[in-house]
Amino acid sequence: MTNEEIDSLIPTDVKEKKEFFHKIAIDIINEYDNEHKYDLIKISSIAKIGKWIKKHILFDISFCDKHEMTAYETYINKRGVSVHITKLFNALIYSLGYPVLYALGYVIYNKNTFGNEDIHCWSIINIDKKGLRWLPFDVTFGIFSGKLPVTHVFKKIGYYGPRLLAEDKVYFKNIDADGL
Numbered sequence: 001m002t003n004e005e006i007d008s009l010i011p012t013d014v015k016e017k018k019e020f021f022h023k024i025a026i027d028i029i030n031e032y033d034n035e036h037k038y039d040l041i042k043i044s045s046i047a048k049i050g051k052w053i054k055k056h057i058l059f060d061i062s063f064c065d066k067h068e069m070t071a072y073e074t075y076i077n078k079r080g081v082s083v084h085i086t087k088l089f090n091a092l093i094y095s096l097g098y099p100v101l102y103a104l105g106y107v108i109y110n111k112n113t114f115g116n117e118d119i120h121c122w123s124i125i126n127i128d129k130k131g132l133r134w135l136p137f138d139v140t141f142g143i144f145s146g147k148l149p150v151t152h153v154f155k156k157i158g159y160y161g162p163r164l165l166a167e168d169k170v171y172f173k174n175i176d177a178d179g180l
Contacts, residue, residue, distance in 0.1 A: 003099070006099045006101065006126075007099075009101060009102075009157075010094060010100075011070075011071075011087070013070045013071065013072065014071055014087075014090070014091045014094055017071075017072055017091070018094070018095050019095075020072070021071070021091045021092050021094070021095035022095035022096065024075070024092060024095075025045075025049055025092040025093075025095050025096050028048060028049050028052040028092070029045050029048050029049070031052070032048040032051070032052065033048075043144075044127075044144075045096060046093060046098070046125060046127065046137065046144065047144040049089065049092045049093060050089060050137060050139045050142070050144045051142075051144070053085060053088060053089055053092075053139050054139060054140075054142045056078060057074065057075075057078055057079060057080065057085055057088065058078060058079040058080075059079070059080070059081060059082075059085065059140060060079040060080060060081065061081065063077075063079060063080045063081050063084060064081055066080070066084070067083070069084050069087075070087065071084075071087040071088045071090070071091035072091075074087060074088040075088055081140075082120050082121040082122070082140040083102075083121040085121075085139055085140045086102055086121040086122060086123055086139060086140065087102075089123055089137070089139040090102060090123055093123070093125055097129055098125050098126055098127070098129055099125070099126040099129065100123055100124070100125045100126070101123070101124045101125075101134075101157050102121055102122075102123065102124075102157065103121065103122050103123065103124050103136060103154060103155075103156070103157055104119070104120075104121055104155050104156045104157075105119075105120055105122075105152060105153045105154045105155040105156070106119060106120060106152075106153040106155065107120040107141075107151055107152055107153070108151045108153065120138075120140070120152070121140075122136055122137065122138035122139070122140070122141075122143075122148070122152065123136065123137045123138070123139065124136050124137075124157065125137055127146070135147075136148045136152075138152065
């Protein structure tokens with residue numbers, strides 16, 4: 001996948017508000033560094049932003065019907081579900097210059113549930129900014145290791161865009177995932 005193809009998957013509202021998100025991302029990183037200046041272990045900017053979102057953005061199931069909510073609106077409301085939380089995370093990460101994609105799939109909570117009610121969204125981030133190392137991160141579940149548990153079942157890569165997949169109740173653009 002080329003840089004142009006990846007860039008075409010970034011939602012317009014995120015591109016238009018890139019400077020806004022960049023300022024927030026830098027503030028989050030600085031706040032984290034200030035609070036943890038004596039820590040012996042340093043963590044990446046990706047994890048710092050993810051931890052901030054996990055702490056400050058409430059997972060609220062009542063937002064399931066608000067498919068059109070943007071990353072900006074999620075930041076203002078301080079709540080949402082996985083697609084909203086992932087949109088905000090991706091907007092902040094994108095503003096730092098990382099290529100980032102949305103992943104749509106399912107999360108298996110137990111062997112008796114696996115269906116559309118388990119639709120879940122997480123991020124795939126190019127951590128070296130060169131297209132060589134794409135790793136998954138799930139800010140909703142607080143997973144910043146670059147590895148997801150087997151409970152995450154991948155379905156599509158895309159972004160919040162113009163095509164409604166009725167069975168998912170989430171807008172995603174279909175792309176060829178070869179090379180990721």
